[in-house]
Amino acid sequence: MQKILRVISIVFIIFFVFSSEVFAQEKATEINALIENAKQLDNKTVTVEGEAVGEPLERGKYCWVNINDTTNAIGVWVNSEDAKQIKKYGDYKNKGDIIRVTGVFRRACKEHGGEADIHNESMQIIKHGYSVHEDISVVKLIIAVMLVLILILAIFFIHKLKIIRLPYHF
Amino acid sequence: MNYNEKAASNIEIISYYSGVIIFGTALLMLIPIFFTIVCFEFAPLIDFIISFCITMLVGLGLMLFGKKTQIQNATTQWKHGYIIAAFTWILLMMLCAIPYSLSGHTKSFLDSCFDVMSGFTTTGLLLTQDLDHLSIGLNMWRHLLTFIGGQGMIVLALSFVSNQASGAYRLYVGEAKDIELVPNVVGTAKIIWKISMIYLGIGTAALWITGMVIGLNPITAFFHGFYMFASAWSTGGFSPMTQNMMYYHSLTYEIICLIILVLGSFNFGLHYAVWQGNRKEFIKNIETRSFFITSIISCALILRWLTKLNVYPDAIADFRRVIFNVLSAHTTTGFTNIYARQYALEWGDIGVLIMVIAMLIGGSACSTAGGFKGLRVAMVFKAIIVDIKKLLSSERNVKVYKYHHIKDCILEDSGVKSSAIIILCYIVLFAIGTILGIFCGYPMGSSAFEAASATGNVGLSIGVTSLSTPAILKIYYIVAMYMGRLEFISVFALIGFVIKGVKKICKRY
Numbered sequence: 001m002q003k004i005l006r007v008i009s010i011v012f013i014i015f016f017v018f019s020s021e022v023f024a025q026e027k028a029t030e031i032n033a034l035i036e037n038a039k040q041l042d043n044k045t046v047t048v049e050g051e052a053v054g055e056p057l058e059r060g061k062y063c064w065v066n067i068n069d070t071t072n073a074i075g076v077w078v079n080s081e082d083a084k085q086i087k088k089y090g091d092y093k094n095k096g097d098i099i100r101v102t103g104v105f106r107r108a109c110k111e112h113g114g115e116a117d118i119h120n121e122s123m124q125i126i127k128h129g130y131s132v133h134e135d136i137s138v139v140k141l142i143i144a145v146m147l148v149l150i151l152i153l154a155i156f157f158i159h160k161l162k163i164i165r166l167p168y169h170f
Numbered sequence: 171m172n173y174n175e176k177a178a179s180n181i182e183i184i185s186y187y188s189g190v191i192i193f194g195t196a197l198l199m200l201i202p203i204f205f206t207i208v209c210f211e212f213a214p215l216i217d218f219i220i221s222f223c224i225t226m227l228v229g230l231g232l233m234l235f236g237k238k239t240q241i242q243n244a245t246t247q248w249k250h251g252y253i254i255a256a257f258t259w260i261l262l263m264m265l266c267a268i269p270y271s272l273s274g275h276t277k278s279f280l281d282s283c284f285d286v287m288s289g290f291t292t293t294g295l296l297l298t299q300d301l302d303h304l305s306i307g308l309n310m311w312r313h314l315l316t317f318i319g320g321q322g323m324i325v326l327a328l329s330f331v332s333n334q335a336s337g338a339y340r341l342y343v344g345e346a347k348d349i350e351l352v353p354n355v356v357g358t359a360k361i362i363w364k365i366s367m368i369y370l371g372i373g374t375a376a377l378w379i380t381g382m383v384i385g386l387n388p389i390t391a392f393f394h395g396f397y398m399f400a401s402a403w404s405t406g407g408f409s410p411m412t413q414n415m416m417y418y419h420s421l422t423y424e425i426i427c428l429i430i431l432v433l434g435s436f437n438f439g440l441h442y443a444v445w446q447g448n449r450k451e452f453i454k455n456i457e458t459r460s461f462f463i464t465s466i467i468s469c470a471l472i473l474r475w476l477t478k479l480n481v482y483p484d485a486i487a488d489f490r491r492v493i494f495n496v497l498s499a500h501t502t503t504g505f506t507n508i509y510a511r512q513y514a515l516e517w518g519d520i521g522v523l524i525m526v527i528a529m530l531i532g533g534s535a536c537s538t539a540g541g542f543k544g545l546r547v548a549m550v551f552k553a554i555i556v557d558i559k560k561l562l563s564s565e566r567n568v569k570v571y572k573y574h575h576i577k578d579c580i581l582e583d584s585g586v587k588s589s590a591i592i593i594l595c596y597i598v599l600f601a602i603g604t605i606l607g608i609f610c611g612y613p614m615g616s617s618a619f620e621a622a623s624a625t626g627n628v629g630l631s632i633g634v635t636s637l638s639t640p641a642i643l644k645i646y647y648i649v650a651m652y653m654g655r656l657e658f659i660s661v662f663a664l665i666g667f668v669i670k671g672v673k674k675i676c677k678r679y
Contacts, residue, residue: 035509038516053302054411057385057419064385064419066411068302072509073412075419092211092305107516113421114487116509132303134213140272144216147223154230164237167190 028100032071038107038116047102048074048118049126053090056083067099076101077112078120088129098127178238180667183250186236188258193229194327195262196222201314202269206307214307217272225265252663255324256656262323263287263648266315273308275299277637280644287648289315290323291655292538294407294504294629295647297637301412306393309410313400319655320404320434320538321366325359365441366403373399373430377423384420398423402430404538407504407629415494415507424494427505435461435501435533437545439576456573457534460548461500468528469496475520495630500528502540504629511633514616522615522632526622529630530600540627540654542596545575546589553586595658599650600625610640624650 028049034041050069056078057064063083065076068090078101090096103120106112158164178186199222206215233240246254266289267282276282281297288295289312298304298312318326374395381391394410401408411417415424433441440458443451452458472492482488491508498505513522532541556571563569571581579585600621607617612634620634624647635647653661 035511036515038512051302054417055386055390059385059419066413066417068412073302073417075413075416090302092303095303108482108487108491110483110487112419113490114482114484115416115419115507116512117419134211136213136216140216140220144219144223147220147227151223151226154227158230158234164233164240167193167233 030071031069031074042107046105049100051090052086052096076118095129097129100124100126182236183239185232186239187254189229189232191258191327196225202307202311209306211305214305217269221268252660256660256664290319291627291651292320292404292406293627293651295635313397316404316406317400402427403434405434405503415505431501431503435539437534437536454574456548457544460544499525502532502628510631513632529622529626529628542593549589625654
């Protein structure tokens with residue numbers, strides 16, 4: 001019985017510690033909501049969560065990291081050292097790291113020519129990115145092969161039987 | 171020709187030439203096919219092979235149907251030119267939408283058609299989803315379509331057709347291009363391409379180098395350089411990333427794009443004249459004068475308004491945001507360095523109204539730009555001044571009034587009338603779009619902004635164009651982009667032809 005109580009209390013403590021950490025995290029704001037409420041949120045500290053896309057754009061000690069949370073995308077002004085935590089950026093072949101950024105939102109940043117941006121204060125990798133495996137549909141492949149054959153036959157017969165002259169002279 | 175044989179009918183002529191143009195456009199798909207192979211993108215490769223084969227087969231089918239045209243070397247008439255242009259654009263919209271649809275980046279075939287028409291007409295409104303994960307092949311296709319659309323599909327086809335150019339001028343005019351740089355229309359089409367290709371080389375190189383300087387890797391910088399050049403030169407407005415111009419966070423990149431888009435909005439005749447050494451043409455031309463006057467007035471008014479509202483923190487931000495967006499709207503490009511919703515939420519009613527007017531005026535005639543065109547606005551404006559002068563002067567005083575557009579032209583009533591009619595058609599199209607937007611539940615300002623953007627082939631969005639836009643509005647925007655780009659006459663000719671055909675069938679049965 002004592003053993004059971006000990007296990008229950010440990011589980012409870014672990015659950016409490018972890019859940020309190022989760023509750024402590026501020027809820028992320030959607031990027032579209034930032035734009036829609038830009039005047040109210042201007043110069044306020046906000047937290048956004050999204051996929052790092054494209055490439056980091058180095059500017060000396062700092063760099064631009066563009067993040068997309070599916071509602072919209074925004075540029076985050078990050079210390080180059082912090083940006084090194086990001087290992088994968090999203091593109092056709094990759095799903096980028098999902099990052100959580102807490103920083104000051106500027107509706108029209110004076111430092112950056114009036115652009116809407118976030119100046120990073122802290123950054124955290126929520127989920128690591130990965131290489132995307134291309135799904136090649138067998139049905140599409142069969143259709144493609146059939147169409148290529150039909151096209152070759154059509155051009156061959158038109159050419160051979162001299163039905164029409166094909167256009168274009170390069 | 172065998173005299174017992176019936177001459178090629180209208181439908182056969184239209185079918186044959188439409189087939190030739192579609193066949194040529196199918197060959198264009200070889201470019202994205204090449205890049206999908208080089209970049210090891212196999213899923214898009216299959217999509218493009220399917221699309222290529224279908225497009226080729228449709229082109230061949232149409233040519234076979236109208237084969238009498240080739241055998242008899244039948245000449246096209248004006249009506250054929252207009253109908254071929256209008257019909258080909260609709261068919262190509264559907265065929266070129268196949269790779270979009272197969273990629274899974276659009277929610278429906280209607281959305282795919284919307285994006286293709288937006289590309290062809292160099293509008294730039296888009297419904298393609300998840301741009302940041304688009305393959306190089308599909309991105310290449312999007313930007314290629316907008317680049318070709320700017321010059322004109324028929325201009326492209328004519329450039330390579332050396333033996334089938336009978337009545338070529340009629341096809342060329344059907345696509346709303348009427349300038350003759352040299353007496354031969356095929357030669358004119360080739361010059362248009364030569365001008366575009368030289369700028370393509372210079373522009374892509376400039377953006378490539380700048381891209382590397384601002385932190386892109388050399389390969390990405392090259393592709394982005396091409397994409398952004400194609401969009402800017404054809405005043406299209408597509409971008410490879412969701413954030414459009416904001417992705418780059420670079421003033422230099424914005425300035426280079428701005429130069430290219432302004433150059434792209436100028437008449438090909440003006441480019442040719444300047445290249446021939448006639449530099450004064452740039453200052454004397456009524457279109458460039460009209461463009462600079464309307465641009466300065468629009469920028470000044472919006473700057474004054476936004477300063478009053480205290481939207482931007484300083485003059486640098488004011489100039490960077492206002493000049494870029496106003497010129498992008500005025501040249502009907504559609505690049506933006508602010509968020510779509512910021513127009514509605516921050517620029518206020520006056521800002522939106524001035525942008526709507528700038529978008530409707532548009533760029534130059536016979537350029538890649540849309541809108542009613544500076545030439546028409548300037549002609550109508552000049553005609554009003556002339557009428558006032560005539561009223562105030564003696565009745566015995568007969569004077570010929572002129573304007574300068576490549577050469578000195580007499581301001582004739584017929585020219586002013588046709589300009590006014592086209593402007594009126596644009597306004598009607600814009601008004602219907604605005605009313606329809608309001609009916610669909612959007613605010614008036616937003617509806618007007620989006621309708622102007624579609625009608626003028628601009629591509630700036632205030633947030634109306636999205637996945638949730640009602641299908642009826644999407645279809646209307648497709649029609650508005652199409653009619654705006656072809657400047658109505660070709661579309662009216664096609665509608666008339668279809669009605670006539672239907673009437674004939676009804677009479678027969």
